[in-house]
Each structure stands twice: as structure tokens, then as C-alpha cells.
Amino acid sequence: MLKQTDALEIVSQNRSFGGRQLVCRHRSETCGADMTFGVFLPPRASKGPVPVLWYLSGLTCTHENAMTKAGLQAHAAKAGIAVVFPDTSPRGDGVADDAAYDLGQGAGFYVNASRTPWRDHYRMYDYVTRELPALLRETMPVTEMQGITGHSMGGHGALVVAFRNPETYRSVSAFAPIVNPTRSDWGRKQLSAYLGDDEAQWAAYDACLLLTEQGWTGDILIDQGTDDQFIDLLRPEAMAQAMAERRQPGQLRLQEGYDHSYFFVASFAEDHVKWHAERLLSA
């Protein structure tokens, strides 16, 4: 059993596929808020530290949605890797919010906000790239080997985080990601609110612009359903063009008939876990 520490409260533990699905809470200095996240530890973690796959979730989600619906644990247990499910924003009474589903709590967009009223708490980029990885390495049986994936807004987060930190992420993939937020209504609204109207500040959070500018050291797996109800906001065509022009190794797979739901994510969860495990365990 994992011990509670001053830094980490264990909210729940469930045995899952021979491993453990934990929900943890901690005080985040980065976000100035209590944050909740899920971690799946595979059976192999009882024998020694294992690599970590980060799963960043989409708009409106908490740490819980993918943890209960995406079906990643079965495959992570077999592969012997941990999976971390962070929340999508800071939360709480003292944290700024907006009535819209796509701004404020549940919609942090994995940026460090610089504008009022968001900048006091909305620092999800630093949270998922610095504070939470450090906390995990202090408290959980995990190695420094990290891969990252995510869905929709979380797919955007995964691609941006990997492209900007190739030295700390060995593998990247995404499910129906927002790939070009500077050109989408899922992006312009949020980047404007969190970062202000100077669009030059937005480029650091646009996967297509980052890839075009600097490429990525590994290969990339992206799955996108052809019947995704939000496909015009996701702009897979922009990523297809960026990858092709950059001669970027990777796969952008258009999956016939799939929509934007967790039924889509679960259907390809095995492929993504195997993708990461191959790269994390062979490195």
C-alpha cells in the first residue's frame, strides 16, 4: 500500500487489472489550489519503478472521465507502465471561472495564463510539465521515462508539451487533438482570454506552428475519427500538412465512422499504450 504523506493525500485506491488505480489530492504551489489526479500503477510497479504515460483530458473533464471510461488500464497493466490522469484546470471557490463550458474551470488549455483574472491560478502548463512530474517521482514508483497523450484539448496539451520538451518526453500521441488553436474557435477564445490579444504569445501553444518551426525528435501517432462532430474545430488537415511539409515521421490515422466520444478513445487505447510502451521500454 502506498503511504499517505504530507504532500499527498490518497483519496481512493481500487485494484485494477492486478495493479492499483489511485486518486490523489495535493496542494499545488504552481496553481495555488488543491489539485486532484488519478494514477494507475501496473502490477510491475510493485517490483520497481516503471515509466509513465501522461493522459491529458479534454474540455469539461476532470481527472476521472478517462480513468473510468478510456480503458487504458488493461493495456498499461500488460505493458508495465503507469498512467497519470491530471485534472484539466485548477478548481475551487477562490479560482476564477466562466459560465461557458470552454473557458475557466475544466478548460485550462494547458497554458500559463498571463492575464487577469486567470493568471493567479491557471498555470496548467507548468503544473503538468514541472510540479506534478516532480511530485510523482517523489511519491510513486516511477522512472524519469515519460510519454504523453491526450484527447481533444488534452491532445493539444500532449502535442504542445512534447514538442516543447523533447528532452523529457520520449513518446507522444493524441486522440482527436486540437492541433491548430490559433486558427480555431477552440483556441482563439481561450488564448485571447488567458494570454491577451498579442497573437505572437499564442504560438508557443499551437502544435502545428511548433512542429513547422522545429519538428519533433521522435515519431507521432494521431488518431482522428472521420465522423467526429467537432472535426472542423480540431483541424486535422493543418497537422497533416505540417507533418508532410516537415517530413515528420509519424502517423495521422483517419478512423472511419468514429466520433469524438470515449467510445472512440477506448477503441484505440491499446494501440496508443503499445506505441508508448515500445518507445519508453526500449529507450
Add this chain to the structure above:
Amino acid sequence: MLKQTDALEIVSQNRSFGGRQLVCRHRSETCGADMTFGVFLPPRASKGPVPVLWYLSGLTCTHENAMTKAGLQAHAAKAGIAVVFPDTSPRGDGVADDAAYDLGQGAGFYVNASRTPWRDHYRMYDYVTRELPALLRETMPVTEMQGITGHSMGGHGALVVAFRNPETYRSVSAFAPIVNPTRSDWGRKQLSAYLGDDEAQWAAYDACLLLTEQGWTGDILIDQGTDDQFIDLLRPEAMAQAMAERRQPGQLRLQEGYDHSYFFVASFAEDHVKWHAERLLSA
């Protein structure tokens, strides 16, 4: 695409593991209410009718919980069998209810109620054994080959339905079932409310009593977590005794460290789907 008919409204369709996860609504004559259920059709169903695995859910659940959390679709897609997720009770403004979580809506216990105020609508036994199977065969690409499983109250339902109808169910299994409701607080309260105080009427809904009385024509698979927080209400020891005394072929597996959650169900979903598929496809 499945066509809507007068008898059946398609509420939603999601592609899932190459097949389709449907949610359907229909007017139930048996329950005198509009009923909602889920059906997963595997890829093979596009080529011809497939066998059906029934999944009966537990207290407080609707058709949706297992459909989104139990992870059955991956395995049913591979095996080539459909999975049906009925609701756990009639619902609606005109349907009797109780403030407790374990009586009334969400807690039908898979019985035909004979007492006021329940008897007008609470006929879940007839609903899952007669009306819904007939509707499925009219509207979906399914054969008459049926297996049945379920969780907790739904495990009770699955065992009772199979034991009482060996001619129509070829396979049975259960996750953490209530096996002996006539001797449990998860059972006595509900059987008393729905059927009245004559305990002789209750025996037709007690899996251990049915098995002891008449056995079962096939073999039985039951999984039970050793850390299940409700294990004293489930009474696996009663089923163990009944199976052993009856020399009933089957397996009652006590799974170390697992609790009562969907993390437990999902962890053994593959074993159960394979169990049913082997028996439904070889028959």
C-alpha cells in the same frame, strides 16, 4: 445504419471497436413505461446475426454505467457477440419510487412485483426474459443464442434468470452477485416490499435456493473480490456451499484485493466474455 421503427427509437449511436454502441428507447408493455437500454453490436453483426450476452446492472445503475465503464465492448468485438445493457427498473413520473437507493427506481431486483404500489410497473423479470429479447430479435441482427451475466444485484438477476430458464440461456456468469437474497439485507427488504411477507414466494428469486433445488444444465463462472466492501451482503459462502453440495460444475473465483467497483468488473471482463463466447459459438 439501423433504421428507427415505430417500436424502437435510436437515442444515440457511437462507433466502438469497429462495431456500434447503440442506446435505444421503447415503450414497454410489460412495465407500462418508456424503457432505455444499450446494445453493442460487434463488427460481425454487419454480416449476419450474432449471439447475445445480457449484462444486468446493479443498484443505482441505469443502462449506461456498464456500457461506459465495464470495458466489455473490446472483447465482444473480438468474439463476435452482441451485449445488451438493460436498465435496472422502470422509471418515470408515474412509476412508484422510494427515497432509499436500494428500493424502487434503480433497484428493480429483476422480480415481478405483486404488491402495491410496485406491481403496476415493476415487472423486470418478465421484461428481461420475455419482452426485451423478443424486441431485440425483431429489430437487431441477433440469433436466439443467449448468455447472461451481471454485477451485484444484476449478478443476482443473471443467476436467477439462467437457473429458471435453462432452455433459453446457454451460458451464465456473474460479478460479485447477491447470491442468497432471502438471507441478506440486500434482498429481504426488497423481496418483502415487492412480493409481500410470504417468504415461500421469495424462493423463485434466490440463486442459492434455485441451484440447491434444481441445479443448472451448464457450468457457472462467478468472480468475487476479497476486499469487496459489500461481501457480507453478497454471501459468496452460500453459493460456494450450494455449488459444492450440488456437485455443480463451475468456478467461484475469489480475486485477491478487488473491491465492488467497475475497476473490478473491467479487470475480469475479458474472462467473462470469452466464457460466454465459447459456449454460445460452439453450441
